[in-house]
Amino acid sequence: MTWRRRFRGASAGYLLIAPALAATVLFLVIPMVISAYWSLTHYNGIKPPEFVGLQNYLDVLGNARFQKAFENTIAFVILGMGIGPALGLGSALLLDRALRLRGLFRSAFFLPTMTSLVVVATIWKFLYSDAGIINAVLGLFGLPGVNWLSDTTTALPAVVVTSIWQGFGFETVVFLAALQSIPRNYYEAASIDGAGRWAKFRWVTLPGLRPTILFVYVIGIIGSFQTYDQIFVMTNGGPIQATRTIVFDLVDRFNRLDLGGASAVAYILVVFLAVLSYVQLRIGEERD
């Protein structure tokens, strides 16, 4: 009796989530189930799938190119998530003062994030080119130009820089909102206790930001692990696999009509990210 009344009251809610739920099931859940099936088969999209059990997973994990892609992706994530949120927090702290033009600066920082990643990557590809602006500026200082995207040591960091430039605006906006939600009287209380700027940051700001930092890192790491667009536009996985990422490997397999292998890569990534996110969230909770 109570259940039915509760349902009737909530029916408006169910109706509202129905479209999103339908879309999620249709475009996410069903493909995921199909993909899981494909990952257990050899399938090229033309002939019927042939069940092979976990063979694809073993092949992928043992494949040297996939391992290199995994390493590259980890390097990418460490560099990107090490620097990006720090830049985001730094710029948010600067913007947190009562600046008159704060809105303008905030939009300026967020503009790259609103721009398509492919567009940003294309522009940076021009900047990095042999005759591009970066080498020209180096030339002004008498320094030799660098083959940013064709040198195996500089290619990955170069792509990371592009990604950070494009993405840290998101963290700026998120941190700025979070900073403004920390009660001001905490800072006043800290001042009364004789805390300096650094102490205030360490004992008031950071703890107040902890849930936001956790959010930024969980979302950011998941996003970073899926890097593909910039790689495709700027280096196509090269030079010599230096910028090959997990998703790039996935798409490569797909292009070779190895749908089973591509699905296996996808699931390996999903499981890895699920475990990683779980660990992050547990660490985040335990601290509290």
Next chain:
Amino acid sequence: MIRARRLAAIAAAMAILVGACGGAATTAPSPAPSAPPATDQASAAPSEAASASPAPSIDTTPVTITVWDYYGESTPVKPALAGFQKEYPWITVDYQALDWDSMNQKFTVGVSSGEAPDVATLDMTWIPTLAANGALEDLTAMSGGQLNGKPIADQYTKGALDAMTFGGTFVTMLFDFDTYALYYRADLLEKKGIAVPTTWDELRAAAKKLAESSKGSGKPDRYLYAIRPNTFHFSQFLFEDGGTILNADNSKAAFNSDAGVAAVDIQKAILDDGSGLYWPDANNDLTPAITSGQVAMFSDGPYYMGLLKTGVPAQAGKWKIALNPSVKQPGSYLGGTGLGIPVQAKHKDAAWLFIQYMLRPEQQVGVFTYAGAAPATTAALESPELTKADPYFGGQSPFKVFLDTMATSSHFPYVGAWSEIDTFITESLQSALLGKATAKAALDDAASQTDAALAK
């Protein structure tokens, strides 16, 4: 009150549903564009069908075929559509222009998702993977060995016929061919008193004499020879030194032979001399480097004639083409564009009619006049359009050079693992030319990966 709220919820839900579907359509990964349903050709067909008099065996029910074309702006396919429509009024062509970069992926997606076109322009280097996966229709069976009323074997050179064959049958019809020759700045060679190189040593010496520094002294940055680390250019040098990519039965790598090492070493030597410009595929085409004068010699195919004319008009009259310098014998890879029908095509007979139409001499000449590329059928190659003097190339008839190269070119091995092997070779080239490994070590590494891929 509750009723109003529920009504509002329903209205909002409908709005979100419509929005989500629209949004999902744009955010969901885009599958191959679906062919529009065959609509009302019946309105146009009756009177014209009566006057067109098709052969009695051809089915003339109105049909729409989807054609995917990657030629871009200078396509020879689009101008041919009007004529095709006139001759086959019951066939409507849904023409879709894609670009070369995305065609392979889109075709693969289309084929594996069942949304395949009826005809597509396919780069010949994609044929091994597609054919090995059973994606291409057997054209020998479809055609009965006949093209436009004559045997296919009479209309192509032996090399071309070989390139169109996979597993004993034709899987594609060669539409334009691609082989490499040497493009060089004739004006600069003349000014500096350099003879056109015919051997590798002469090429290296010529490159050295040509290269100069724009600042007067220091590292040369002008009039260099383009060194491109990809399988197309590697195989050129490899074949010229008598090497092959795989062994006779395509079971093991053979490109790490002495010939292969020599092929890499000569390119590295030119780079080390300072007379070469390292130009990876990621940099796209050479025209910016040619326009700026960075490059004065390079090897490439017939379609570069068109690229130069449209992209570097200022250098008209300064370029000429010659046979690529060789060591043991002339050699080049043979590639190009093939017209193919996917196995899931819905209107294969009409598609075959379209392909035959595009292979008639009039349309084949269009390959040259529109795209500046080389038509593949022998009839077209002998037409006067293609053998007349070209002012851009100083009055030379450049086509004749490419004709000569076609006779000595060979296509890449037709094995299912070809695209992987191509990647292994390309990476080993980059590794060796960037000085990260010796040529032998890099090629051996690629060879062992190739052997593993072939064994699977």
